[in-house]
Structure formats: C-alpha cells, structure tokens
Amino acid sequence: MLTCKQASELISQSLDRSLTRSERWSLRFHLLICVACARFNRQLASIQAVMNKWLSDTEQDEHLQLPLQAKLRMTQALESEIAASRRRP
Amino acid sequence: MSNQTPHDWLNEHGDYLYRFALARLRDAHLAEDAVQETLLAAIQSRTYEGKSAPRTWLTGILKHKIIDLIRKQSREKPSEDLSQTVADEGVVDEFFNESGHWADRPQAWAAPDDELEQKQFLVILQNCMDRLPKKLSRLFLMRDIFEDDNQAICKELEISPTNAWVMLYRARMGLRKCLELHWLET
Ligand SMILES: [Zn+2]
Numbered sequence: 001m002l003t004c005k006q007a008s009e010l011i012s013q014s015l016d017r018s019l020t021r022s023e024r025w026s027l028r029f030h031l032l033i034c035v036a037c038a039r040f041n042r043q044l045a046s047i048q049a050v051m052n053k054w055l056s057d058t059e060q061d062e063h064l065q066l067p068l069q070a071k072l073r074m075t076q077a078l079e080s081e082i083a084a085s086r087r088r089p
Numbered sequence: 090m091s092n093q094t095p096h097d098w099l100n101e102h103g104d105y106l107y108r109f110a111l112a113r114l115r116d117a118h119l120a121e122d123a124v125q126e127t128l129l130a131a132i133q134s135r136t137y138e139g140k141s142a143p144r145t146w147l148t149g150i151l152k153h154k155i156i157d158l159i160r161k162q163s164r165e166k167p168s169e170d171l172s173q174t175v176a177d178e179g180v181v182d183e184f185f186n187e188s189g190h191w192a193d194r195p196q197a198w199a200a201p202d203d204e205l206e207q208k209q210f211l212v213i214l215q216n217c218m219d220r221l222p223k224k225l226s227r228l229f230l231m232r233d234i235f236e237d238d239n240q241a242i243c244k245e246l247e248i249s250p251t252n253a254w255v256m257l258y259r260a261r262m263g264l265r266k267c268l269e270l271h272w273l274e275t
Binding site for chain 1: 095096099103104105107108109111112113117121124125128129132133184185188189190191194195197198200201207210211214229232233235236239250253254257258261262264265268269
C-alpha cells in the first residue's frame with residue numbers, strides 16, 4: 001500500500017518519466033481510494049498544462065523579437081566566425 | 090550544408106530561438122547569449138545534413154546552450170547550484186505527517202477553463218514561481234528539455250536523475266500550495 005506521500009511523489013514523477021508497471025498499478029489503486037491524492041493529481045496536471053501552453057504561446061509570439069542591437073551584434077559575431085572557420089583546415 | 094547561410098539562420102530563426110530561450114531562462118540578456126552561442130556553434134559543427142529542418146536542428150543546439158548557461162550561473166552562485174542537493178528535507182515533510190498522510194489536504198480548486206481564467210492562473214503561477222528557490226524554478230522551467238534526454242542533461246548539470254525528480258517534486262509541491270492560497274482567492 002502506498003502512503004499519500006509516496007503516491008504524491010509518483011504522481012509528480014509520472015510527469016517526468018514513465019512509471020514502471022507496478023508503480024502504475026499501485027498508484028492507480030491509491031487514486032481510486034484517495035480523494036486527496038486524486039485531487040493533487042488533477043492539480044499537478046493542470047499546472048503542467050498551463051505551463052506547456054504558456055511555453056508554446058511564448059515560442060509562437062511574433063511580437064517577441066530579438067532586440068535590434070542584439071541582432072546587429074550577432075551579425076558581426078557571425079561574420080568573424082565565418083571568416084575564422086574559413087581559415088581553419 | 091544546405092544553401093542557407095548563417096545569416097539566414099539568424100534572420101529566419103533568430104526570433105524563434107530567442108523566444109524559446111527567453112521562456113526558459115526568463116532573462117533577456119542570457120537569452121541573447123544563448124542564441125548567439127547557438128549560431129556560432131552551428132557554424133563550427135558543420136553537421137547540418139538537411140535531415141531535419143534547420144529550426145529543429147538549431148533548437149537542439151540551443152537546448153544544450155541553455156543548459157550550459159544555467160550550469161555556469163549555478164557555479165557562480167552556490168545557492169543556485171543544482172548539483173548541491175537541498176538538505177532541507179523538512180520543506181516537503183511539512184505537507185505530510187509521520188504516517189505519510191496529508192497533514193494539510195489539498196483543497197479543491199477549479200481548473201482554469203477559458204482563456205481569461207488561464208491568463209489569470211498563469212499570472213499567479215508565475216508569481217508563485219518567483220517565490221520558489223531559484224534552482225527549483227529553473228529546473229521546472231527546463232523540464233521539457235530535461236525530458237528529451239535526462240541522462241545527458243543530468244550529466245551536464247552534475248545531478249542524478251533521482252535528484253532532478255526530487256527537485257521537480259519540491260517545485261510542484263511549492264507551486265501547488267502557493268496556487269491553492271492565491272488562486273482560490275480570485
Ligand atoms: Zn493519498
């Protein structure tokens with residue numbers, strides 16, 4: 001039997017790695033009988049879902065651009081790196 | 090090499106790479122550095138064979154540059170050093186009693202449904218993230234990079250996967266509790 005503490009650890013880890021078969025079964029059983037952990041499970045899932053959505057929204061947000069200064073600086077850095085790599089064998 | 094020049098990479102993918110880095114590093118200067126180092130490394134590596142889209146290839150390099158920057162930063166500030174595991178076991182134990190039951194049962198809150206609610210939820214989530222120890226919030230933000238290849242990344246960060254899971258667990262415990270306090274109120 002899992003304690004709630006152990007169940008909460010597995011719930012968190014299930015978001016980061018695939019649980020083993022026996023971990024999955026014992027967690028599934030615990031979630032059937034424990035309202036608090038079932039709630040915890042849903043809450044972590046919604047935190048993760050909001051985070052993932054925010055990350056992908058940020059990645060697609062066309063208003064968010066490299067500052068012009070940084071672009072100019074990078075253009076120069078690229079020039080000199082290209083020149084240097086031509087000199088290398 | 091494809092017929093794209095490094096300048097095309099910057100023009101076509103620079104903004105995307107910047108946004109990717111900014112979301113995870115939450116620091117404009119660090120994000121710029123990460124993009125620049127990615128492009129320079131791309132020139133040096135000359136491994137692009139056109140097997141994947143340039144953006145995918147560049148993003149792969151960027152992920153490692155982000156990890157690099159975080160490692161460098163964590164060396165400079167020992168309090169943020171990921172390889173130093175937090176000794177404060179008590180932080181999480183406060184949530185459970187000795188028999189492993191919830192000391193403080195999670196309260197019900199409504200999951201954010203519509204767009205407006207998700208926005209409000211996100212604002213609170215980010216405030217809560219700022220209250221976490223920095224190394225926990227860092228790791229939490231790069232969780233998806235970590236998921237791609239946790240063996241290699243743990244090696245780079247000099248932490249074990251187990252430690253990383255423990256830290257992510259602590260981050261989530263802290264975030265959940267903080268949301269419970271502040272999201273319930275709204
Ligand atoms: Zn439980």
